[in-house]
Amino acid sequence: MVRFLHTADWQIGMQAGHVGKAARKLRRCRLDVARRVVEVARGQDADFILVAGDTFEDNAVEGLLVQQVADILAAFGGPVYIIPGNHDLLAPGSVWEHPAWQEAGNICLLKEPVPLEAGSGVTLYPCPVTEKYCRADPTAWIEAAGNRRICIGLAHGSLEGVGADSDELPISRQAPGLRGLDYLALGHWHSTFLVEGPDGVARMAYCGTHETTRFGERDSGNVLMVQIEGRGEPPVIAPLRTGILTWEKVALTLRSNDDYRDLVRQVENRPAADRTLLWLVLEGLLAPEASIHLKRLEQLLEARFFYGRVDDGGLVPSPQDQEWIEALPAGYLQQAARKLLEQAAAGEQRRRQVARMALEELYMIAREVGA
């Protein structure tokens, strides 16, 4: 029986320009969560850790960061097997030449595609990345079918035929069956994804990045704990959450002061704001008190949140004054607007409400077409 932790895509040293002033915090966070990964491995009694590439953002990251990452992995104590990915590929001058890797006795940097007898009755089949762009399946060399030990592959690339960059390091969906592997630990995709074989059993998986890297990234911030009872047995794969940040992009349509007030209240009451990156995309009307509420929003985001962003370019002035009606082309359009304005001002409440909404619609259309 073997039990191990599968992680990848730490992207340490990521510039993170997309979160502006929070970039430094975000970079530090990725290191902190790397420490959490090692704690999880220890807490889960993992026999070893597999790191399936892109540990670093690129090969130009500072030596200091390389040392810090090596120290984090060294703290595990047990064996750590690591392959270079396409971001930190094995090449002259790469991060893998740093003396820290040699110094750490428990870290095994896998530089060549050759089988390695690891502990716990396991043979590892590593597929280190040595070229940035490669159209060949990096697992093609593996022939594990005749091996009686538990056979685990470690590779970095895309699933063949899936996604925009699928011809970069394309890995066959049938890789475990074709190569005779009990499990294929994959890196490159940031979302956790278990790839089921024809028999419905997942023998290959993307663990995903240990901490989410951007808005809209689905199901990231995890590691996988994998347990295999013996050769040929289906792996038991359990995702465990390691990420601490929540990335949320919200699109909202605001019309009245009440809408603005509700939004401010929601942001005020938001739990765990210091671990939340919130991106508000606002559309609709600039209500009379909008600027007061927008200022309050920005203050809250800056003071309490890990990162906040408000896109208010979609908000247009509301039809409070009548100038815009005068600017409409004379004729039925202007008449309709005047009539709606009258109805919005007096009469039965429901009727007034409908008239106001219609007026707002007309106002928005008028702005859009530049009437």
Ligand SMILES: [Mn+2]
């Ligand atoms: Mn990659």
